[in-house]
């Protein structure tokens with residue numbers, strides 16, 4: 001049974017979206033990859049989920065402003081190991097247009113390690129899908145190295 005699970009899990013990753021104070025531009029593009037058949041991530045075997053506890057990959061948008069920082073970090077810590085993070089847009093990596101604003105101390109990557117960064121403001125859905133494909137490689141490698149922690 002364990003072997004069957006180990007064989008099937010790498011084929012069906014679940015994605016969770018985490019809004020860290022974005023302007024919603026990136027979130028609209030992420031919604032495209034959930035709703036529009038042409039860009040749907042289900043074509044590459046992924047599925048969006050509503051609970052951080054079920055997630056394998058995390059799409060993070062926004063610069064992690066002071067108002068949401070504590071809540072975002074709490075939700076992020078609920079995602080089980082070995083999660084892979086994808087910073088969507090300029091904000092998670094650098095603060096984007098909010099950089100040096102009053103509501104921001106440091107961008108996301110000072111608090112949450114970003115495994116993959118998808119550039120753009122906002123990035124196109126194709127770029128998000130490319131980021132998810134890169135994240136899948138990282139995630140499958142981590143699963144192989146780290147099977148005992150997950151199962």
Ligand code: SF4
Pocket residue numbers: 022023024025026027061062088089090091096097120121122123
């Ligand atoms: S990268 Fe651009 S579109 Fe995305 S949340 Fe930041 S400001 Fe908005």
